[in-house]
Amino acid sequence: MRARELKMYEKLLLERRAAIFQEVERMSSAARQATQREASGELSSHTFHMADRGTDQSEREKVFMLSSKGKRYLFHIDEALRRIKDKTYGKCHQCGKDISPERLKAVPHARYCIECKEAEEKARQR
Ligand SMILES: [Zn+2]
Incomplete structure (x- = not known):
């Protein structure tokens, strides 16, 4: 595969990876707001600066918040990015x-x- 193509797929993968982390960010900020409302009891004028926290939340913490499905997806994306570096990207693992x-x-x-994917799915159904 040409370097230019690899670069294009790398960009696609990085975009998907960023979207996963954005989703986690959205979830965690919703959770933070709920906690903030609870803590303030909606009535207090006291301002909680909790929203400032978590902006530096580490990637590891974000990964921790992902569902097992999300983690697997992220794992496959990272593996694909590794294959781009190895220049083995785009080759079928089977054939x-x-x-x-x-x-x-x-x-x-995709690996x-x-x-091969269809053959594997058929084999699994049997
Ligand atoms: Zn194949």
Whole structure:
């Protein structure tokens, strides 16, 4: 795969990765606001500066907040980013052929070509 293509998929993967962390940020800020309301009892004029906290929340803490599904997704994205660095990205883990660009654009962290993926799914149903 050409360097330019690798760069494009890397960008796609990084965008998806950022979206995951944005979602966690949104969830944690909603949780913070709920805590803040509870703490203030809605009546107190006392201002809590809790919203300032968590802006420097570490990536590790964010990962901790992810569901197991989210963690697995993130893991696959990180693995795909590693393969981009290794220059092994875009090759099917099963048959070694190139994964089609259409598939990589839809699922940039794909490890298998569509044929192997379908074969594997069929085998699982049996
Ligand atoms: Zn394959």
